[in-house]
Amino acid sequence: MKGAEFLVKALEHEGVELIFGYPGGAIMPVYDALLDSKIRHILVRHEQAAALAADGYARATGKVGVCMATSGPGATNLVTGIANAYMDSVPMVAITGQVSTALMGTDAFQEVDIFGITMPVVKHSFLAKTATELPRIVHEAFRIARSGRPGPVLIDLPKDIANTVAAYEFHDDDTNEQIAEASAESITRAIALMRESSNPVVYAGGGIGMANALDEFRAFIATTRIPVVATLKGLGALATTHELALGMMGMHGTKTANHAVQTCDLLVCVGARFDDRATGRLNAFAPNAKVIHLDVDRAEVSKLRRADVPVIGNLRYALKALACKLPNIEPWRRECTTAKEMHTWDYDAPGTEVYAPSFLKSLSDRAGDDAIVACDVGQHQMWVAQHFHFNRPSQHLSSGGLGTMGFGLPAAIGAQLAFPSACVINVSGDGSIMMNLQELATLRRYDLPVKIVLFDNRALGMVRQWQELFHDKRYSEVDLSDNPDFCRVAESMGIPAFRVDDRAEVSSAIDRLLAESGPVLAHVLIHQEANVWPIVGPGRSNSEMLHQHEVAREVTR
Amino acid sequence: MIKFTLQVRVKQSEGALVRILGVTRRRRFDLLHLTADTTEDGHFLDILMTVQADRAENTLVRQIEKLEDVSQVEVVEPGDAVSEHRAARFTAC
Numbered sequence: 001m002k003g004a005e006f007l008v009k010a011l012e013h014e015g016v017e018l019i020f021g022y023p024g025g026a027i028m029p030v031y032d033a034l035l036d037s038k039i040r041h042i043l044v045r046h047e048q049a050a051a052l053a054a055d056g057y058a059r060a061t062g063k064v065g066v067c068m069a070t071s072g073p074g075a076t077n078l079v080t081g082i083a084n085a086y087m088d089s090v091p092m093v094a095i096t097g098q099v100s101t102a103l104m105g106t107d108a109f110q111e112v113d114i115f116g117i118t119m120p121v122v123k124h125s126f127l128a129k130t131a132t133e134l135p136r137i138v139h140e141a142f143r144i145a146r147s148g149r150p151g152p153v154l155i156d157l158p159k160d161i162a163n164t165v166a167a168y169e170f171h172d173d174d175t176n177e178q179i180a181e182a183s184a185e186s187i188t189r190a191i192a193l194m195r196e197s198s199n200p201v202v203y204a205g206g207g208i209g210m211a212n213a214l215d216e217f218r219a220f221i222a223t224t225r226i227p228v229v230a231t232l233k234g235l236g237a238l239a240t241t242h243e244l245a246l247g248m249m250g251m252h253g254t255k256t257a258n259h260a261v262q263t264c265d266l267l268v269c270v271g272a273r274f275d276d277r278a279t280g281r282l283n284a285f286a287p288n289a290k291v292i293h294l295d296v297d298r299a300e301v302s303k304l305r306r307a308d309v310p311v312i313g314n315l316r317y318a319l320k321a322l323a324c325k326l327p328n329i330e331p332w333r334r335e336c337t338t339a340k341e342m343h344t345w346d347y348d349a350p351g352t353e354v355y356a357p358s359f360l361k362s363l364s365d366r367a368g369d370d371a372i373v374a375c376d377v378g379q380h381q382m383w384v385a386q387h388f389h390f391n392r393p394s395q396h397l398s399s400g401g402l403g404t405m406g407f408g409l410p411a412a413i414g415a416q417l418a419f420p421s422a423c424v425i426n427v428s429g430d431g432s433i434m435m436n437l438q439e440l441a442t443l444r445r446y447d448l449p450v451k452i453v454l455f456d457n458r459a460l461g462m463v464r465q466w467q468e469l470f471h472d473k474r475y476s477e478v479d480l481s482d483n484p485d486f487c488r489v490a491e492s493m494g495i496p497a498f499r500v501d502d503r504a505e506v507s508s509a510i511d512r513l514l515a516e517s518g519p520v521l522a523h524v525l526i527h528q529e530a531n532v533w534p535i536v537g538p539g540r541s542n543s544e545m546l547h548q549h550e551v552a553r554e555v556t557r
Numbered sequence: 558m559i560k561f562t563l564q565v566r567v568k569q570s571e572g573a574l575v576r577i578l579g580v581t582r583r584r585r586f587d588l589l590h591l592t593a594d595t596t597e598d599g600h601f602l603d604i605l606m607t608v609q610a611d612r613a614e615n616t617l618v619r620q621i622e623k624l625e626d627v628s629q630v631e632v633v634e635p636g637d638a639v640s641e642h643r644a645a646r647f648t649a650c
Contacts, residue, residue, distance in 0.1 A: 115572060
């Protein structure tokens with residue numbers, strides 16, 4: 001049996017159902033072996049989309065996403081997707097072909113040191129040196145990708161190793177390692193702090209979903225009744241409609257969420273990492289709060305904000321152990337929920353143009369409780385986070401840490417393949433869609449019924465917004481008024497498309513979008529100067545949120 | 558600015574030393590001295606490194622200890638071991 005067959009057999013053994021990839025010279029032995037495998041290969045049209053689709057698949061399912069490319073440019077094209085998975089702790093195995101070992105280090109055709117290039121953005125990486133070690137490498141790669149804090153693992157496979165004939169040795173020794181439980185001492189100290197607190201807030205991050213700890217988290221909140229703010233990736237840990245869910249915190253967070261954090265006396269951080277987009281100016285973040293930090297990754301605790309009580313280890317265990325009644329926080333809880341009721345979103349905007357927040361709210365109300373939304377990056381991404389309802393984090397596929405424009409369409413492809421009958425929506429912008437537009441051809445090829453909502457403001461909206469607010473309206477390279485006709489582009493790739501340019505058409509547009517049995521694209525024109533509100537300016541504290549009416553007042557003054 | 562010396566034991570594997578130096582640089586610790594020797598059995602690499610940074614020791618220690626092949630990380634007191642080793646001086650890594 002050849003090394004390539006070892007690899008494929010080992011992938012089958014790990015339960016891999018789908019591989020996203022693109023063939024080429026050095027990876028050809030693996031593609032040959034795939035012909036005899038039950039694993040389904042999805043041919044994308046650019047390797048970056050293979051990595052991002054594997055990422056979307058992993059986020060939606062919790063399983064390890066697998067992508068594959070050839071050496072050289074195929075491998076370098078995967079890098080953005082690998083980095084995306086790394087920043088958001090998504091389990092992934094990336095397999096790259098490599099030139100033969102005798103040619104490595106000689107600047108051979110399509111040779112690149114992908115092992116070295118990806119080192120800063122992988123959890124671990126392997127260079128296969130013999131065929132017989134491949135089953136062990138694959139097994140280890142999957143174990144590492146999904147254990148503890150998940151992340152991407154690279155396997156670089158030289159062509160001669162893939163072609164080496166040897167006897168297959170099966171590897172199935174170590175099963176998933178158990179994650180250690182938090183110390184009894186840390187639990188006791190954390191409970192003491194919670195009992196002392198009169199205005200605590202839970203800061204919920206992506207770790208809750210990744211640890212499969214939704215039930216434990218919800219039970220913890222049901223018992224303690226602590227109000228919850230969420231990071232971008234933490235949305236849905238508590239259903240966003242839950243009375244204690246105060247919304248997203250941070251740069252584009254809700255007034256209620258940011259105010260609660262800024263005035264709380266105890267912050268219970270669960271599976272989050274004090275990212276700058278969430279905290280605003282760090283030294284002004286939650287200035288009066290003590291911090292309990294629950295995380296599986298010890299390196300995240302006290303990295304940016306000192307934790308008074310670190311609770312390191314298995315989240316499911318820690319959340320169960322920490323669930324206790326906190327009767328003296330009732331006045332604070334009422335204050336938070338009252339503030340939430342007072343500061344609801346205003347969907348009345350002047351003009352006749354489509355108002356994106358209102359469009360998304362209506363879409364969310366009608367797409368059903370199980371719809372999966374994959375976003376790109378920019379204004380539309382923040383509008384999705386603000387206005388869509390999520391019942392679980394795996395419904396919201398958003399590139400948080402890396403902020404990868406072009407993530408949405410491939411991620412939607414990955415999610416739709418994982419759940420063929422689910423309602424999968426890609427919300428994109430006219431900037432982002434162009435970063436992986438070629439994947440419309442993949443939608444058509446596999447007839448995936450992804451609904452694309454393309455908000456078009458003829459600009460790089462988020463950058464334009466920053467230039468307007470923080471660069472004295474000096475607009476630099478943000479004009480996209482020469483965009484192609486997106487409907488004709490989609491139709492040329494076999495995707496039905498239609499245009500929406502008046503808010504009176506929104507309701508029928510959503511009907512049409514949801515009624516379509518196959519893929520469809522709605523090209524939605526919005527005002528060029530629409531901004532995401534509220535916003536915390538760069539370097540500012542989360543106490544200094546700018547709201548639309550305040551900015552308008554300053555301008556007229 | 559703090560200066561300290563770390564002792565790291567890592568499994569001999571592809572890129573092991575580069576991986577540790579990469580984390581050190583990315584986390585903004587400057588490398589001042591470094592020695593690395595393979596253990597007698599050939600399975601591990603013992604690294605002694607002195608670094609300086611504006612960040613706390615633990616920031617680096619915890620990033621290194623979570624690397625897959627690292628089996629041991631220990632902070633050695635400054636001057637404790639490095640001076641005996643005539644370590645090569647690196648201005649960059």
